[in-house]
Amino acid sequence: MRKPDPWLARLGVVLGLAACALAPLGREADAGARGSAVAPEWPVAWEGRPLRPLALGAFEARFAARFPGHIARMTDGERTLVLREVREPTRMLHPAADCYRALGYSIAEARLERDAQAQLWRCFVAEREGRRIRVCERIVDAKGEAFTDASSWFWAAALGQSTGPWRAVTVARAL
Amino acid sequence: MATAIALHPLARWQTRFESVSPLAWLGLHAAALWPHWRWAGARLADGSDDPLGLAALAALLVWVVRREPLLRGAPRQGWVYAAAALTALATLALFHLPPLLGAVLAVLSLATALRSVMPSGQPWLPVAGLAVLALPVVSSLQFYAGYPLRVVTAEISTWLLQLAGLAAERSGTTMWVQGRQVIVDAPCSGVQMVWMAYFCACVVAAFSGVRDRAMLARLPAVGALVLVGNVVRNSVLVALEAQQSQVSDAVHQGVGLVVLVAVCAGVVGVMRGGRDAQA
Numbered sequence: 372m373r374k375p376d377p378w379l380a381r382l383g384v385v386l387g388l389a390a391c392a393l394a395p396l397g398r399e400a401d402a403g404a405r406g407s408a409v410a411p412e413w414p415v416a417w418e419g420r421p422l423r424p425l426a427l428g429a430f431e432a433r434f435a436a437r438f439p440g441h442i443a444r445m446t447d448g449e450r451t452l453v454l455r456e457v458r459e460p461t462r463m464l465h466p467a468a469d470c471y472r473a474l475g476y477s478i479a480e481a482r483l484e485r486d487a488q489a490q491l492w493r494c495f496v497a498e499r500e501g502r503r504i505r506v507c508e509r510i511v512d513a514k515g516e517a518f519t520d521a522s523s524w525f526w527a528a529a530l531g532q533s534t535g536p537w538r539a540v541t542v543a544r545a546l
Numbered sequence: 547m548a549t550a551i552a553l554h555p556l557a558r559w560q561t562r563f564e565s566v567s568p569l570a571w572l573g574l575h576a577a578a579l580w581p582h583w584r585w586a587g588a589r590l591a592d593g594s595d596d597p598l599g600l601a602a603l604a605a606l607l608v609w610v611v612r613r614e615p616l617l618r619g620a621p622r623q624g625w626v627y628a629a630a631a632l633t634a635l636a637t638l639a640l641f642h643l644p645p646l647l648g649a650v651l652a653v654l655s656l657a658t659a660l661r662s663v664m665p666s667g668q669p670w671l672p673v674a675g676l677a678v679l680a681l682p683v684v685s686s687l688q689f690y691a692g693y694p695l696r697v698v699t700a701e702i703s704t705w706l707l708q709l710a711g712l713a714a715e716r717s718g719t720t721m722w723v724q725g726r727q728v729i730v731d732a733p734c735s736g737v738q739m740v741w742m743a744y745f746c747a748c749v750v751a752a753f754s755g756v757r758d759r760a761m762l763a764r765l766p767a768v769g770a771l772v773l774v775g776n777v778v779r780n781s782v783l784v785a786l787e788a789q790q791s792q793v794s795d796a797v798h799q800g801v802g803l804v805v806l807v808a809v810c811a812g813v814v815g816v817m818r819g820g821r822d823a824q825a
Contacts, residue, residue, distance in 0.1 A: 380623060381566075384630050388578035391637040395581045462644065462689055466732075469685060473592040483729055493732075520732045522692035523719060 411456045411536065413443045420447035430474060438463055440536075453541040460528035466521050467508045467541040471497040476504070483519055493519040496546065503546040510539045568617035568663035569610075575659040578633055582652035585645045586681055595682035598741055602679035605749050609673060610660070617663045625662030629655050646686050653677035671758040672751035679745050684737060692735040693719065698773070700730045703781040712785065723788035730784070736776035739806055743772045746810045750817040767816045775809035 415422055422445040427435055431453070435442045440457035457464050468478050476497035484494045484507065492507040510518040512533040518524035527533035576583070589595050632655030639648030657674040664670060696719040707714035707723060715722045719730040747768045751761045782801055786793045 380626070384626055385574065387630050388574055388633060391633050392578040392580060394637050395640050462686070465685070465689060469595075481733070483731060520692070522689050522732065522735075523696075525689065526693045 410441050413454060417447050417452060422447050450542050450544045455539040456536050458536045460525050464521060464539055467506055468495055475499050491517065491519050504543050505546050506541060506543045508539060508541040510537055512537050569614060571621060571663065572659055575629060575633060575656055579636055579652040581640055582636060582649040586649055589682040595685040598684055599680045599682055602676045602745055606676040606680060609752050616665050618665060621662035625658055629659035629662060632658055649681050650678060653681060669751055669756055669758055671761050672748040675744065675748035676752060684741055687737045688735065692732055692737055695735040696730045699734065699736060699776050699780050702777045703784055706777065706781045707785060721784055723784055726788045728784045728787045730780060734780050736772060739776055739809060740772050742806060743768050743809055743813045746813045747817050750814050754818060756817060764816050768813050771809050771812045775805045779805040
């Protein structure tokens with residue numbers, strides 16, 4: 372078989388590249404299919420204090436639109452809780468520190484801490500424009516087993532060592 | 547006597563196509579993959595990933611600019627087709643795969659397009675490696691590889707501490723040393739050390755012209771150096787934690803920095819070793 376002329380081959384490649392450049396323009400947002408499952412029952416109190424729901428911020432709402440689960444934001448009047456629930460292991464359940472960095476905060480003093488009930492939390496201080504927030508998070512599975520980092524949770528969930536649904540609890544308090 | 551040669555319009559197009567510079571071809575490939583660069587740029591701008599990739603991008607650009615006079619005017623057809631196929635795959639990935647996997651296909655497509663205009667005998671693997679490292683991969687590596695790396699590190703550290711005569715046990719990523727519980731936490735996974743080590747390997751191989759085959763043969767040694775470095779760092783810190791109530795952040799960072807420098811120096815030595823490996 373005769374090889375095509377080099378310039379014809381180049382023309383074909385250029386047309387192919389143009390098609391590749393234009394194809395994503397027709398892509399439609401893959402929304403709607405996710406989050407169709409029934410919303411979970413969120414807690415009404417936290418450490419004895421009643422919780423009231425808050426609207427998601429603009430950043431959280433954008434994230435929630437493509438999150439393969441449910442997200443709720445609540446407050447007990449002093450602290451803000453962000454609850455994320457998923458039914459399958461997913462990269463989207465990333466550490467809260469990633470979210471704060473994405474919002475322009477710097478992260479410091481990251482460490483593991485135990486609360487009054489001896490539960491282990493991953494905590495850090497997020498700071499932006501002089502505003503400091505103490506943030507602690509953990510992921511809890513259906514049996515109450517907890518994980519303090521997303522990677523260990525992901526592998527436990529993926530290997531069937533932990534059963535869902537899983538709830539990531541992030542507690543933020545202004546310092 | 548001057549002679550005017552009138553070209554048919556088709557011939558003029560043909561001439562224009564054949565006179566397109568290699569860098570312009572690469573630019574066309576890059577432009578066709580714009581959604582991937584937009585995603586990577588957004589990840590970089592929103593700060594949700596470490597900006598380490600900028601160092602790899604800078605090294606890659608310097609390498610290309612320095613090699614620009616050597617690039618071939620006529621690309622090799624086989625590599626052009628391979629690059630076009632990868633570009634198509636990267637575009638399809640936008641619809642079906644996570645953005646990072648699509649972006650990996652995109653940079654490999656661009657690296658393959660670069661291969662099509664590179665002179666014979668030039669190393670390509672380190673260039674492709676730098677292209678992958680230029681992506682915002684650290685956060686994803688931490689998510690997927692962080693826990694397995696910590697388990698391996700904790701296990702080998704446990705053996706090491708036992709050899710040193712300390713009572714050490716491991717459960718998951720938690721170690722019990724001399725009766726004290728020490729958790730091998732996310733920063734101890736060594737993911738950033740992995741990135742730095744492979745970055746050093748790619749930079750040294752690219753700029754000193756290490757052949758692809760020689761580089762491939764040395765990559766396992768790079769991985770072993772990272773593992774040894776991370777185990778040493780972890781063992782030292784765990785041993786300190788087991789004997790003191792609290793080890794300061796400065797000690798953590800100091801030990802980490804010393805080990806990182808040692809690992810990178812080892813990687814440079816491994817990649818530069820042996821003159822016969824150079825192209």
